[in-house]
Amino acid sequence: MxxxxxxxxxGEIVLSLRGISKNFGAVSALTDIDLDVHAGEVxxxxxxxxxxxxxxxxxxxxxxxxxxxxxxxxxxPVTLPDPKSxxxxxxATVFQDLALCENLDVVANIFLGKELNPMRLDEVSMEVxxxxxxxxxxARIPNVREAxxxxxxxxxxxxxxxxxxxxxPKLILLDEPTAALGVAQTAEVLDLIExxxxxxxGVVMISHNMEDVRAVADRIxxxxxxxxxxxxxxxxxxxxLVSAITGASNNSVSRRAGRRSTQSQxxxxx
Amino acid sequence: MSDETKTKxxxxxxxxxxxxxxxxxxxxxxxxxxxxxxxDLGSLxxxxxxxxxxxxxxxxxxxxxxxxxxxxxxxxxxxxxxISLGIVCVLMVGEIDLSVGSVSGFASAMLGVLWVNHGWxxxxxxxxxxxxxxxxxxxxxxxxxxxxxPSFVSTLSGLLAVLGMQLYALNHTGSINLPYGSWVVDFxxxxxxxxxxxxxxxxxPGLIMLWAGYSSIKRxxxxxxxxxxxxxxxxxxxxxxxxxxxxxxxxNQSRGIPWMFGLFAGLVIAMNYAFTRTKWGRxxxxxxxxxxxxxxxxxxxxxxxxxxxxxxxxxxxxxxxLAAARLASSSEQAGTGDVNLNAIAAAVIGGTSLFGGxxxxxxxxxxxxxxxxxxxxxxxxxxxxxxxxxxxxxxxxVAVIVDSLARKSRVSHGRx
Numbered sequence: 001m002x003x004x005x006x007x008x009x010x011g012e013i014v015l016s017l018r019g020i021s022k023n024f025g026a027v028s029a030l031t032d033i034d035l036d037v038h039a040g041e042v043x044x045x046x047x048x049x050x051x052x053x054x055x056x057x058x059x060x061x062x063x064x065x066x067x068x069x070x071x072x073x074x075x076x077p078v079t080l081p082d083p084k085s086x087x088x089x090x091x092a093t094v095f096q097d098l099a100l101c102e103n104l105d106v107v108a109n110i111f112l113g114k115e116l117n118p119m120r121l122d123e124v125s126m127e128v129x130x131x132x133x134x135x136x137x138x139a140r141i142p143n144v145r146e147a148x149x150x151x152x153x154x155x156x157x158x159x160x161x162x163x164x165x166x167x168x169p170k171l172i173l174l175d176e177p178t179a180a181l182g183v184a185q186t187a188e189v190l191d192l193i194e195x196x197x198x199x200x201x202g203v204v205m206i207s208h209n210m211e212d213v214r215a216v217a218d219r220i221x222x223x224x225x226x227x228x229x230x231x232x233x234x235x236x237x238x239x240x241l242v243s244a245i246t247g248a249s250n251n252s253v254s255r256r257a258g259r260r261s262t263q264s265q266x267x268x269x270x
Numbered sequence: 271m272s273d274e275t276k277t278k279x280x281x282x283x284x285x286x287x288x289x290x291x292x293x294x295x296x297x298x299x300x301x302x303x304x305x306x307x308x309x310d311l312g313s314l315x316x317x318x319x320x321x322x323x324x325x326x327x328x329x330x331x332x333x334x335x336x337x338x339x340x341x342x343x344x345x346x347x348x349x350x351x352x353i354s355l356g357i358v359c360v361l362m363v364g365e366i367d368l369s370v371g372s373v374s375g376f377a378s379a380m381l382g383v384l385w386v387n388h389g390w391x392x393x394x395x396x397x398x399x400x401x402x403x404x405x406x407x408x409x410x411x412x413x414x415x416x417x418x419x420p421s422f423v424s425t426l427s428g429l430l431a432v433l434g435m436q437l438y439a440l441n442h443t444g445s446i447n448l449p450y451g452s453w454v455v456d457f458x459x460x461x462x463x464x465x466x467x468x469x470x471x472x473x474x475p476g477l478i479m480l481w482a483g484y485s486s487i488k489r490x491x492x493x494x495x496x497x498x499x500x501x502x503x504x505x506x507x508x509x510x511x512x513x514x515x516x517x518x519x520x521x522n523q524s525r526g527i528p529w530m531f532g533l534f535a536g537l538v539i540a541m542n543y544a545f546t547r548t549k550w551g552r553x554x555x556x557x558x559x560x561x562x563x564x565x566x567x568x569x570x571x572x573x574x575x576x577x578x579x580x581x582x583x584x585x586x587x588x589x590x591x592l593a594a595a596r597l598a599s600s601s602e603q604a605g606t607g608d609v610n611l612n613a614i615a616a617a618v619i620g621g622t623s624l625f626g627g628x629x630x631x632x633x634x635x636x637x638x639x640x641x642x643x644x645x646x647x648x649x650x651x652x653x654x655x656x657x658x659x660x661x662x663x664x665x666x667x668v669a670v671i672v673d674s675l676a677r678k679s680r681v682s683h684g685r686x
């Protein structure tokens with residue numbers, strides 16, 4: 001990926017947040033958040049625990065409602081009172097805990113709640129559509145008639161992403177898509193995210209893993225204590241990111257790094 | 271690969287070379303054994319169990335397998351079987367209804383009171399009984415959805431409350447005899463299909479299978495998906511038809527197939543369609559498997575729970591009406607004793623999981639035949655009801671153990 005320059009994203013702005021705040025009682029989880037997501041762009045949302053990432057995603061998926069601020073989606077101001085309205089606008093969410101039914105097969109999971117022909121399920125059309133979706137993502141699912149219980153973590157993530165694509169969304173939100181995955185599976189999911197972006201969708205991805213973020217994100221938006229704390233590009237150094245996330249250059253991560261480097265210097269001098 | 275793939279390109283679902291696909295007969299047999307080993311038992315335990323039970327009872331008393339005894343058994347199975355069909359609905363979403371016995375008893379009391387004592391038309395009395403059943407189910411659903419009351423507790427209190435209502439309704443009269451000669455009692459006791467009708471109906475499953483299978487094959491190959499072979503389908507449909515016709519032939523040697531059993535079988539088939547081929551059935555399975563996932567997929571989870579509880583209580587009421595017809599009376603004993611447990615045991619023995627998300631309406635049919643075989647066989651052996659309870663309890667325990675072990679094995683083999 002070329003990161004030498006920071007080309008301003010060319011796609012139109014899909015989503016634009018201005019001054020979003022969210023209070024849970026006396027606690028303000030989000031304060032004055034601004035965020036823009038373009039079509040064909042992966043925006044990584046990073047921050048420490050409690051920074052407000054998940055709250056922001058929940059507001060965008062309609063699970064929570066913002067206390068104040070405006071949401072503009074595809075140039076039109078919108079409100080997101082419930083998950084259904086977010087879905088019908090074209091905002092799809094892949095939750096951290098995936099939300100798949102292990103006892104159903106892949107096709108049934110992809111079409112869950114949106115089955116074709118409710119009184120006499122159209123299994124053939126659903127299966128064809130499932131294969132088309134999965135092959136568009138170059139997904140490696142051996143058999144769509146196998147129960148999801150028999151799939152690996154990466155394959156399940158694939159099914160969850162394929163499902164979110166079923167309704168042709170404009171924006172897809174991924175909450176920790178690689179958190180529970182092994183090395184190879186993480187790579188597969190990152191490939192998948194790039195393919196989704198190449199289809200022209202806006203992608204917002206929450207992650208704690210700086211390596212994954214840098215590998216796939218076009219922009220990195222840092223939240224800290226519920227506020228915007230800078231926008232970075234994948235070529236930003238780890239120290240820059242960490243200090244933006246933790247809010248200081250003197251933090252436990254940098255102290256630890258410093259300690260290790262002095263130790264290794266001591267080791268070589270012996 | 272065959273020539274066909276050269277012309278049409280690889281099939282959509284066969285392009286991945288990492289998956290073993292069974293195409294031959296031997297492969298199908300091997301796949302079956304693999305499935306069973308990993309804990310996906312299906313209705314295998316119940317078929318094996320049935321063979322064992324029948325062998326044992328026949329060796330003690332050859333009358334057991336006689337045609338007339340089996341016809342009797344079909345009459346008896348139908349009433350509790352219908353109740354058990356409702357249990358399958360609630361077990362599907364991972365809940366339970368312990369009050370089906372009481373609800374069925376109350377329905378039979380309503381039939382007696384409204385029809386015989388108050389002179390309502392019989393169809394209206396039946397309708398009223400089933401409607402009241404629906405109300406009970408709606409109350410359970412309300413308690414479950416709005417107040418978060420576990421179905422185990424709400425239906426347990428319902429068991430007592432509805433039993434009380436049954437006793438109250440019959441308070442003045444004790445038991446009410448339903449008039450002999452009415453079509454309701456005839457239906458419960460004597461109405462038998464004409465032989466020609468029974469042979470004709472026995473053809474239906476095979477024909478439906480053939481028709482559904484053939485149209486599926488056509489559509490799948492048109493959509494460039496792999497399709498099962500036509501010979502296999504013909505073989506299966508033929509086998510099913512021959513088996514059912516043989517059973518019908520044997521039963522026709524004495525009285526024949528009761529209409530009541532025909533009704534029960536029809537309900538089983540209708541529910542099987544609803545479970546497997548409709549969006550509602552898919553949602554039921556999803557809610558039973560992972561409630562939160564179902565909710566996030568936009569399924570109205572509360573509505574699904576409500577439909578399950580209401581259907582269960584309606585089937586229980588209808589079963590109670592059939593039981594009253596079978597006994598030609600509405601008594602204070604109706605629906606008490608082992609009715610509750612038999613209905614639940616039948617569903618579980620038939621292979622519907624207590625843990626939700628797995629089951630089939632056929633489990634009610636298969637399970638009730640097992641339960642009824644045991645009870646009938648023990649009666650023929652002249653064993654006391656004390657022993658009958660113990661043995662039925664033991665069989666239920668074994669069925670639940672098989673269910674739990676199979677579930678563990680499925681988890682470790684990565685099957686749902």
